[in-house]
Amino acid sequence: MDDLIKDINEKYNALGHDPNVFLKGLLLSKPLNYWDYIQLDTLMSLQKPKTDFKDEYIFIVYHQITELLLALVSHELKQVIEATAIDQGMIAEKVGRINRYMQVMDSSFGVMFRGMNWDDYNTFRIALAPASGFQAVSFRLIELMCTDLINLVKPDLRASHTTFNATEMLKDVYWQDAGMDRKTGKKSLMLRQFEEKYLAQIVAQAETMQGKNLQCIVQNITDLTDELKHELRKMDYIFNVQWPLSHLRTAEHYLISKGQKINSTGMSDWQKYLHPNYQRRVFFPALWNADELNDWGNFEIV
Numbered sequence: 001m002d003d004l005i006k007d008i009n010e011k012y013n014a015l016g017h018d019p020n021v022f023l024k025g026l027l028l029s030k031p032l033n034y035w036d037y038i039q040l041d042t043l044m045s046l047q048k049p050k051t052d053f054k055d056e057y058i059f060i061v062y063h064q065i066t067e068l069l070l071a072l073v074s075h076e077l078k079q080v081i082e083a084t085a086i087d088q089g090m091i092a093e094k095v096g097r098i099n100r101y102m103q104v105m106d107s108s109f110g111v112m113f114r115g116m117n118w119d120d121y122n123t124f125r126i127a128l129a130p131a132s133g134f135q136a137v138s139f140r141l142i143e144l145m146c147t148d149l150i151n152l153v154k155p156d157l158r159a160s161h162t163t164f165n166a167t168e169m170l171k172d173v174y175w176q177d178a179g180m181d182r183k184t185g186k187k188s189l190m191l192r193q194f195e196e197k198y199l200a201q202i203v204a205q206a207e208t209m210q211g212k213n214l215q216c217i218v219q220n221i222t223d224l225t226d227e228l229k230h231e232l233r234k235m236d237y238i239f240n241v242q243w244p245l246s247h248l249r250t251a252e253h254y255l256i257s258k259g260q261k262i263n264s265t266g267m268s269d270w271q272k273y274l275h276p277n278y279q280r281r282v283f284f285p286a287l288w289n290a291d292e293l294n295d296w297g298n299f300e301i302v
């Protein structure tokens with residue numbers, strides 16, 4: 001106890017703060033409890049259904065769970081990107097964590113796939129248009145922490161981008177296809193809303209991450225360990241193939257009725273757009289062979 005008091009004295013004297021004031025504050029403050037620490041009341045106040053359909057609550061909570069898992073992904077990526085030295089063991093550990101979060105996202109998707117009443121979902125979702133999961137910016141910011149923007153530009157449009165210009169390149173990014181008619185340049189309300197809110201932030205993220213993202217870090221490592229290579233390929237696959245396919249199967253479950261495609265809330269050509277083989281989003285192209293890249297989205301890895 002004496003040692004502890006001595007340490008506290010030293011710490012607060014070094015900070016230029018009276019240790020007695022700190023100790024008195026400690027005496028006065030209430031002991032911590034679970035609900036305040038976790039911010040439980042705030043958390044439980046964040047679900048605001050737009051309709052009276054009971055399953056809308058599931059839809060909201062599950063999207064919020066996804067956002068929190070993506071916050072964990074982003075938290076790990078930041079640490080890799082901000083590390084001052086390259087440590088392959090540390091990167092493999094962090095990417096392994098990311099893969100566990102993504103596996104949770106993927107394996108829990110049954111909550112959406114089979115977990116809502118089909119008729120109720122197809123009724124309450126009408127009240128949500130033009131909002132769409134497409135507008136979840138966390139996915140876009142994470143992509144830019146993982147790879148250079150050029151890898152997110154549609155493959156057939158890459159050659160025209162010989163120098164890095166985030167604003168110009170984002171006009172040709174794969175996700176424009178969810179809401180832009182490339183012949184007329186006309187954009188859907190879903191896409192316009194999204195860009196008005198987030199485009200400046202996405203441009204800033206692309207500029208900050210250029211040359212610093214995970215793909216750049218990894219491509220500078222000459223003797224990539226098998227462990228790190230395995231975790232990176234797994235990450236590329238879960239993020240860009242496995243989860244997108246689980247998501248697409250769910251969209252098909254709800255949005256195909258009697259063999260007919262139903263309009264989505266965001267009004268995209270979703271069945272074509274959402275397939276990984278159409279998007280060709282690959283974070284670490286150097287870790288895949290030509291056949292795998294061609295067949296992207298159509299093969300499984302173990």
Ligand code: HEM
Binds near residue numbers: 066139
């Ligand atoms: C019943 C459940 C779901 C259905 C039927 C569904 C359907 C769709 C559709 C049709 C699109 C294409 C854009 C549009 O036209 O609206 C889309 C995009 C998207 N959704 Fe969902 N979605 C569901 C759940 C989720 C969940 C839980 C998330 C997690 C946040 C999510 C995230 C996304 C993302 C990120 C995109 C854009 C994908 C990309 O650009 O590659 N969706 N969704």
